[in-house]
Amino acid sequence: MSSFSITEPSSRQKWAAGTLVILYxxxxxxxxxxxxxxxxKTPADAISYPPKILFEPSLEGYVNLFTTRTRVTPEQLEALxxxxxxxxxxxxxxxxxxxxxxxxGERFLNSLxxxxxxxxxxxxxxxxxxxxxxxxxxxxxxxxxxFILSTRMMPPIAVAIPIFLMFRTLGLSDxxxxxxxxxxxxxxxxxxxxxxxxxxxxxxxxxxxxxxxGYTRFQAFYKVVLPQAAxxxxxxxxxxxxxxxxxxxxxxxxxxxxxxTAPPFIPTIIGVGGQDWPxxxxxxxxxxxxxxxxxxxxxxxxxxxxxxxxxxx
Amino acid sequence: MAEIxxxxxxxxxxxxxxVQSSSFTIEDGEFxxxxxxxxxxxxxxxxxxxxxxxxxxxxxYIDGEEVGQKPASQRDIAxxxxxxxxxxxMNVRKNISYPLVSQGMSRAAVREKVAEVSRILGIEDILDxxxxxxxxxxxxxxxxxxxxxxxxKAFMMDEPLGALDAEFREHMAEELRALHxxxxxxxxxxxxxxxxAMQMGDKIVVMNHGVIEQFGTPQDIYDKPATMFVAxxxxxxxxxxxxxxGTVDAGASAVRLEHVDLPVPEVREAFDGDMAYGVRPEHIHxxxxxxxRATIDAVEYLGTTQILTLDTPNGKLRARISSEQPxxxxxxxxxxxxxxxxxxxxxxxxxxxxxELNAGVLSHG
Numbered sequence: 001m002s003s004f005s006i007t008e009p010s011s012r013q014k015w016a017a018g019t020l021v022i023l024y025x026x027x028x029x030x031x032x033x034x035x036x037x038x039x040x041k042t043p044a045d046a047i048s049y050p051p052k053i054l055f056e057p058s059l060e061g062y063v064n065l066f067t068t069r070t071r072v073t074p075e076q077l078e079a080l081x082x083x084x085x086x087x088x089x090x091x092x093x094x095x096x097x098x099x100x101x102x103x104x105g106e107r108f109l110n111s112l113x114x115x116x117x118x119x120x121x122x123x124x125x126x127x128x129x130x131x132x133x134x135x136x137x138x139x140x141x142x143x144x145x146x147f148i149l150s151t152r153m154m155p156p157i158a159v160a161i162p163i164f165l166m167f168r169t170l171g172l173s174d175x176x177x178x179x180x181x182x183x184x185x186x187x188x189x190x191x192x193x194x195x196x197x198x199x200x201x202x203x204x205x206x207x208x209x210x211x212x213x214g215y216t217r218f219q220a221f222y223k224v225v226l227p228q229a230a231x232x233x234x235x236x237x238x239x240x241x242x243x244x245x246x247x248x249x250x251x252x253x254x255x256x257x258x259x260x261t262a263p264p265f266i267p268t269i270i271g272v273g274g275q276d277w278p279x280x281x282x283x284x285x286x287x288x289x290x291x292x293x294x295x296x297x298x299x300x301x302x303x304x305x306x307x308x309x310x311x312x313x
Numbered sequence: 314m315a316e317i318x319x320x321x322x323x324x325x326x327x328x329x330x331x332v333q334s335s336s337f338t339i340e341d342g343e344f345x346x347x348x349x350x351x352x353x354x355x356x357x358x359x360x361x362x363x364x365x366x367x368x369x370x371x372x373x374y375i376d377g378e379e380v381g382q383k384p385a386s387q388r389d390i391a392x393x394x395x396x397x398x399x400x401x402x403m404n405v406r407k408n409i410s411y412p413l414v415s416q417g418m419s420r421a422a423v424r425e426k427v428a429e430v431s432r433i434l435g436i437e438d439i440l441d442x443x444x445x446x447x448x449x450x451x452x453x454x455x456x457x458x459x460x461x462x463x464x465x466k467a468f469m470m471d472e473p474l475g476a477l478d479a480e481f482r483e484h485m486a487e488e489l490r491a492l493h494x495x496x497x498x499x500x501x502x503x504x505x506x507x508x509x510a511m512q513m514g515d516k517i518v519v520m521n522h523g524v525i526e527q528f529g530t531p532q533d534i535y536d537k538p539a540t541m542f543v544a545x546x547x548x549x550x551x552x553x554x555x556x557x558x559g560t561v562d563a564g565a566s567a568v569r570l571e572h573v574d575l576p577v578p579e580v581r582e583a584f585d586g587d588m589a590y591g592v593r594p595e596h597i598h599x600x601x602x603x604x605x606r607a608t609i610d611a612v613e614y615l616g617t618t619q620i621l622t623l624d625t626p627n628g629k630l631r632a633r634i635s636s637e638q639p640x641x642x643x644x645x646x647x648x649x650x651x652x653x654x655x656x657x658x659x660x661x662x663x664x665x666x667x668x669e670l671n672a673g674v675l676s677h678g
Binding site for chain 2 (some may be wrong): 203205206208209210211212213214215216217219224227228
């Protein structure tokens with residue numbers, strides 16, 4: 001691979017470009033920083049005006065995120081034995097005791113299961129379909145590809161009511177399987193189209209060489225094509241995960257209990273014992289972590305993936 | 314090693330006929346060239362022999378066994394691709410050993426075999442390098458290594474020199490031919506380069522529009538072309554065609570062009586109509602006294618020889634003559650032809666008329 005530029009940018013141009021990038025980064029990262037900071041504020045600091053840039057950090061938001069609490073009278077509080085743990089101490093400062101764990105952990109786990117489950121399924125089915133569309137003479141190929149794409153031609157939420165009724169009849173409402181299937185159905189068109197592009201770029205000769213070398217079509221697929229498509233698979237997986245992870249509307253509509261994901265749950269935290277912005281911010285901060293880790297792990301592939309096809313090897 | 318027999322092989326892609334009923338035999342140990350312009354069906358034919366395309370009809374026998382509908386993995390042949398198709402995620406050693414791994418050969422045996430092959434090809438020092446950074450020649454050698462490591466029944470090569478620099482191509486062509494002679498392996502080689510085909514091949518099949526135009530040794534194809542297409546495709550500059558109309562009888566040894574009798578090998582079939590007098594550039598000589606006249610249009614000096622472009626009453630001609638012979642543009646000269654090397658063509662169908670020269674070579678009636 002080689003890169004070239006027609007003219008080397010001058011140092012002033014580089015300086016200007018750098019400034020722009022930094023400015024843009026500051027603007028986009030500001031809300032993130034706001035959320036991160038709010039998570040470590042006390043409720044009073046969180047709503048103070050003007051906003052506090054410097055504040056005494058507190059873990060109250062995180063404690064409130066993971067617990068349910070009940071208010072007690074000062075007399076009752078006196079009667080209790082001294083707090084055994086640091087988080088109990090924080091709660092008692094507010095005249096409350098811990099009643100039990102919150103549901104955030106479960107909801108977070110649901111998000112992980114549904115997000116990664118649907119990503120895996122989208123990639124698995126998408127890769128097989130993309131390979132078939134790329135390599136074989138499929139009857140009505142163009143029509144089928146258009147049909148797959150057409151599932152994305154209106155906002156998915158437009159069909160929310162039919163899906164809601166369908167899920168209720170099929171018993172898929174508020175189940176992990178139901179949500180995985182739903183997110184897979186939405187993501188599969190993206191996966192097929194993106195992956196077909198990547199697989200089209202892999203010369204057929206590689207598989208043909210493997211066929212000649214005594215491997216079956218399937219062996220050639222997973223030993224030669226898959227490693228070559230890793231870049232495309234990684235970037236497609238990130239796009240699929242981001243959608244499934246962040247999806248809110250269907251999650252509100254179709255889940256309430258066992259299969260509820262974190263996005264519809266986080267806003268409900270606010271209702272427990274006043275306007276608890278730090279707890280909401282703590283929930284949102286933790287919610288960012290998995291996608292961030294996943295993206296950082298795959299970022300080399302992602303960068304190559306986005307420029308794939310633009311650069312001739 | 315094996316003999317390959319092709320019988321009535323045909324391939325259609327939808328309405329398009331890529332190969333029309335080809336039949337030929339590749340002898341055991343032969344270096345066999347499939348030659349033709351792009352889109353003539355030569356690569357499709359090769360891919361059908363290899364099992365990368367399945368024929369629409371017809372049979373392919375490798376070593377006596379009919380393999381037409383078998384997958385490539387069961388045919389025990391090796392294929393060298395134009396762009397080499399080395400597995401990009403493996404190093405040189407893994408690339409070469411890949412065909413052996415599929416056979417379940419033990420690690421020690423694979424190592425030994427790879428060492429042997431890399432010694433033959435002189436690539437021992439790059440075995441642990443990734444294939445990405447290799448030069449064209451080394452990639453070519455690795456691709457060959459992957460092909461020969463398995464001792465397959467036959468080698469298929471699809472324009473393997475096409476991706477190399479012109480300078481290096483010559484050298485690799487010699488290396489390939491030397492490797493073939495050493496291993497004595499049946500090799501089927503696709504090229505559009507007639508020089509490459511003439512230089513390397515034991516036998517050549519010339520194809521055009523999915524049809525085999527001629528099949529034979531390089532000498533036969535050059536000296537006794539079966540069709541005007543072959544005569545025009547082979548040779549640089551190609552064979553000249555003096556266009557004329559008239560009648561020839563069986564047994565004639567001259568034809569009449571512009572009131573001059575020009576010699577031909579003894580004609581074996583009578584013909585009446587539009588013909589072409591086909592003569593190679595090196596079989597044309599200048600002679601002041603000769604009755605067939607032409608005007609020199611242009612002179613190209615090529616060192617030991619020069620190419621003259623001549624204007625004749627029957628069309629343009631290109632002649633290759635010695636550089637020592639004086640020739641200037643604008644001069645009027647007389648031409649003589651080596652009659653025993655001439656081929657007469659039916660201009661309508663393009664086929665050669667049977668004569669004493671080509672009777673043994675032409676298969677059609």
